[in-house]
Amino acid sequence: MPDIFSESQPNPTPAVTQPAASTAVQTTLHPVHIFTTYCKNPKGVSFAEQADDETIILFLRRDFITNVPWIAATIALAFIPYLIRFIFVSTNFSLFTLPDNISFVLVSFYYLIVVGFVFANLVSWFYNIGLVTNKRGVDIDFLDLATINVATASLPDIKDVEYTQAGFFQSLFDYGDVRLRIEATGEVFTFEKVPRPTEVSGVISNLIGGHG
Amino acid sequence: MNLDPSTIITGFTNGAVAYIKIALLILLGLYAVFTLMLSVKIRSLNRTVFLPAESGEVVLRIFAILYLLAVLSLFIATIVIV
Numbered sequence: 580m581p582d583i584f585s586e587s588q589p590n591p592t593p594a595v596t597q598p599a600a601s602t603a604v605q606t607t608l609h610p611v612h613i614f615t616t617y618c619k620n621p622k623g624v625s626f627a628e629q630a631d632d633e634t635i636i637l638f639l640r641r642d643f644i645t646n647v648p649w650i651a652a653t654i655a656l657a658f659i660p661y662l663i664r665f666i667f668v669s670t671n672f673s674l675f676t677l678p679d680n681i682s683f684v685l686v687s688f689y690y691l692i693v694v695g696f697v698f699a700n701l702v703s704w705f706y707n708i709g710l711v712t713n714k715r716g717v718d719i720d721f722l723d724l725a726t727i728n729v730a731t732a733s734l735p736d737i738k739d740v741e742y743t744q745a746g747f748f749q750s751l752f753d754y755g756d757v758r759l760r761i762e763a764t765g766e767v768f769t770f771e772k773v774p775r776p777t778e779v780s781g782v783i784s785n786l787i788g789g790h791g
Numbered sequence: 792m793n794l795d796p797s798t799i800i801t802g803f804t805n806g807a808v809a810y811i812k813i814a815l816l817i818l819l820g821l822y823a824v825f826t827l828m829l830s831v832k833i834r835s836l837n838r839t840v841f842l843p844a845e846s847g848e849v850v851l852r853i854f855a856i857l858y859l860l861a862v863l864s865l866f867i868a869t870i871v872i873v
Contacts (some may be wrong), residue, residue: 627840680873689870691858695822701854710840724828727839
């Protein structure tokens with residue numbers, strides 16, 4: 580009786596295929612944290628119109644140092660009531676006296692506005708995101724509290740990439756503007772004040788070269 | 792008609808407090824609208840770009856809600872205590 584299944588039978592065609600990883604380039608995904616401003620191959624980031632075969636290569640935000648002016652302003656604003664009180668007490672000067680309950684509400688409202696100022700600036704920075712995928716560049720701008728601007732430029736349409744690092748602080752902290760010039764319309768697509776502009780423009784140039 | 796100076800001052804103070812209260816309520820109402828707008832924008836941005844939980848997106852969303860609640864609480868406090 581012939582054996583149908585036998586361990587010793589030679590397998591004419593190998594069932595195990597070679598893993599795809601041996602041929603494809605391995606990319607290490609990097610996590611994105613709250614203060615991340617530059618991340619190559621970000622992990623867990625996607626956007627609404629992302630295609631199935633589209634991968635995000637760069638995740639960009641404005642450099643964190645650009646937040647220093649509003650942080651300094653917040654510290655100054657937080658101390659203004661104390662300063663006014665100190666001046667009034669030390670000079671024995673009083674314009675008018677408000678009841679305690681009104682003073683409480685006014686001071687609370689003032690500090691709510693200060694917290695709101697911090698929050699609005701933080702949200703504005705947090706959601707000003709630039710993404711570079713293997714197909715296009717996406718720039719999400721939270722311009723002010725009433726305007727959201729989402730701009731995309733597909734890589735084959737990008738004519739050239741340039742970056743600008745102007746001024747002392749941009750050179751010191753290594754951040755600047757990366758501009759992508761779109762071929763058909765001549766429009767300029769800008770990633771503003773992003774860290775490591777040299778690397779960013781290099782990555783985009785390589786991607787454009789790959790498409791060309 | 793007897794016009795006592797202390798009565799005039801008390802009346803004036805009460806009137807001023809009433810005006811301050813109305814002004815505060817209007818400002819707080821407008822500010823509550825601004826805060827609501829901010830939290831709606833955050834929700835809308837979270838639908839545009841999806842960030843991982845550890846990126847702080849959830850923290851911002853929770854903070855937006857807490858901030859709106861704080862503004863509304865101050866609005867109610869102004870009605871009650873002023």
